[in-house]
Amino acid sequence: MSSSSIYQCNVYFGLDVARASDILYGGYFEHRLSSSAQLSLYHQRVILDDIRLETGNYSFPIIARGCTPSDSICIGFMAHGSDVTRYNTVPIGTDEIQIYPEGTELLYQSSGSSRWVIYAVSRTRLQQAMHAFSGQEVTLSKENIVSLKLPEGCIDKLLKQTNEVFTIAQNCPDSSPRMDILKRCLEQLLLSYSQIICDAMSASSIEKKSSVSQRHNNLILDSEYFVMSCDDVSASLINIAQRTGYSLRALELIFRNSVGMSPGKWFLNLRLNGTLRDLLMATPISTVSGIATRWGFQHLSRFSEQYRKTFGEYPSHTLNRSKKREGTVFSEREFESQINS
Template sequence: MMNTGLPPGQAASRRPTERCSVIPTDDPCVHAASLRDWMQDYLQLSAGRFLGEIIETTIGPIQIFRETIWQCVDEKANPRRNSYTVGVPVYMEEGGYWQGYRVARDSLMMLRPNEELHFRTPKKSTILVVVIDRDVFDAFARDTTGRDAPLPISGSCTRELPEAVARPLRVSLKEVLSSAVSTPEVLEHEGSMKAMVETILSAVLHAVLACSAESEAARSSHFVQRAIVERARQYVLANRESPPTVTELSAWLKMSRRGLHHAFMNVLGINVVTFLRYVRLHGARKDLLLAGPEDSVNGIACKWGFWHMGMFSAYYKALFGELPSATLRKTSCISTTPGHWMGAARPGAGQAIQLP
């Protein structure tokens, strides 16, 4: 059984210190907006109530966080500018894909600076991620290895790590994050911060240098199909009040229905009809979370092309585990600035965070 530390029914809240935050969530839209300095958009693919948690801190030129998600979601994200992004699973069911590469238990997940991330999570996952300033990491790598040759981190992919390398990487990242959140005063002292940065840089560099080679063939096909999915998403969002049919989408993409079906099943694991509905349901959910006194469920549903209110409510509850009227009653908790929250509350001093 995976231990995520998420009590049933936990509502979204933020408990930050000056540089640290612990954010349990129960909504994919809220979760996407919760990670500091990231621009994200989540599409929930599996039906049921969403549960998630983000534990995050910034240490000098490094951001480190642990993300838990209980639902299959398709993530489109842009991390901090001019930074490398490196991740490793803590727990990962089958079915995860990072930039078109399958994610396994000991995968090292890497993203180039300024490249958009596409990550399809499995039904249950917990990952540890570090975002490192490019110049800082490049300088550390040159000083450590004594060479200027490009490192494997220059690609956006996953690489399988030996267990003897993956385990110490997880331990190092967990220990640094746990110390920063449970004992925030370590972030107020230059000496301890420098030591934490050095620990992370060393662990990441060791893992990167240990990466094994991997064929590009499977990823190339997935990359093309991912581009098709993204173009379809943009088309649906641009025509939200007049949702396209599969035939119209096929004609716009200049593809056969069969080819379109295969692309969506391979990338997202759902068919085109379900995808079209899910994009609109997520759009309606975001509007419900940000609704004003003058907004209504019916009005928002109509804006997203839903004309049968009973079917809208049924589809909505099947995907998100609650009726749209329940979402409308929630206090708005997504700010207009991505990665920032409203109504934050501070944790108790010295509160310990248990990481599995």
């Protein structure tokens, strides 16, 4: 294994954050931005054998929709976050970890700056570690996200171990004796997660999240699929209400309570971010009008102004920049020079 595959660090600035789809190795996430103000994403990853440790720092409110890796269980927690941070519309509480089965569809939201940590490991290896600790077979759900409330101080311990791993990995060529230290640290982290999960499950501290939240998340997901599958992507809310069986008033309340915005604003944000990603990934023959029409914007002057108000520049400027250069991804040293300049 080469040193570059052990430790990776990418930093994205501005609208190029929308390009960062591989923030979870083996999974896929699209970022939806609500503005262009002070955007930076600092992402680190350590890979060793079948264990992956990842962390991301967002400097801004974020919506990320996607799916976790199909070959690993992901254990995640918030290292720090805003007052409102959610997964699949469910608020993430203090001192909680979430266990995501392989291939989980996930909607992550934070209303301010945040840092998340994900430890990804094969189901077999995790269950073997849990069995070695508890002496019992421990079954983890293959379908449902499990949220565990931990004793005070557990998250701080996990974060300290996580930071130690990244500190060691940053300057750790595979020929170095520090590789053995890194491997032991990752295995110790696996042991810590195994102990915490076993203790929490035996103490019956599993947080049973509301089935109402699950239904609302499914409603939002189904509504997105419906909107994107229509010939007219700007399908009216009346069509969505008729299809889902909710009144317009109920639909409004569900969206505001679940994702913090009206359905109209949610779908406008979805479509604007779709155009942003397509403009950033434009081919030499791409046009603003062609991309905007594909995302359901029929009135181009109105679309251009909505885009400018959201992202701080006109779509033609985004298109011109994307045709001139590749996405702005910085190394850690370049990142430090940017923020110190």
